[in-house]
Amino acid sequence: MNTYIDKRYEYISEKEMGCFFYENISFIKNVVNKFIFSKYVGADKSDVDEVCQEVALKILKNDYISKYSSEKSSIKTWLYIISRSVAVDYMRKNNRIYINIDELEDFEECEKDKNDFNLPEDILSKRQNEVVRMIFWGDLKAVEVAEQLGITSRTVRCIKHQAIQKLRRHFSAADKRRVVS
Structure with a gap:
């Protein structure tokens, strides 16, 4: 010792x-x-x-x-x-690469589905559709979307929340809670 x-x-x-x-x-x-x-x-x-x-x-x-x-x-x-x-x-x-093995298979499936997924017509308003696409497919933050649309980031987050709620109701997922680990 x-x-x-x-x-x-x-x-x-x-x-x-x-x-x-x-x-x-x-x-x-x-x-x-x-x-x-x-x-x-x-x-x-x-x-x-x-x-x-x-x-x-x-x-x-x-x-x-x-x-x-x-x-x-x-x-x-x-x-x-x-x-x-x-x-x-x-x-x-030691700069090791972190990979959660459980998410690895799901990630590859999500990548394939990502390109094939289209938002349903007439569910979201034009503004909601635009915000959702910019955030989820454009990988932009609320502040960046707000700058591009000329609105506040708080408004962007509100629009995103409303859009997600509509999509959950449409896909019957409103009553299911998502598990965050």
Whole structure:
């Protein structure tokens, strides 16, 4: 163990620290392993080992053990949050490409459908149709659409909202709530 860490954490013995990590390392490794391999392309076992080491270092360095409260969460939840945060930081630091595998197949299908989709006639007003096309197909922000149409961005957002409500009613999706993850 690093001498800096020994001096800083005198109140926790090396044996107690060793026991803590010995009891929880398999859980930490499982969390890191599942997260890295499900979310990042090109990850390998050495990344998992490095992230696990960084989790331990972060817990020690930031004195998280003394800040832990069993009233707020269980030890597993607490370790899960720390492990996942460290894994995300590690992969960002190493410029790894993030890909959500669950969305990958849906994305390809959306790309195919995107070109074939036409807004229904006589559902939206001319202005609503124009705003929807500029925002969703033109990839413009409300401010950019507002500048082009000579209206306020608040009006653009209101028009977009009204158009979406009409489209939901038309496609019988008004009663279904969308799940945001």
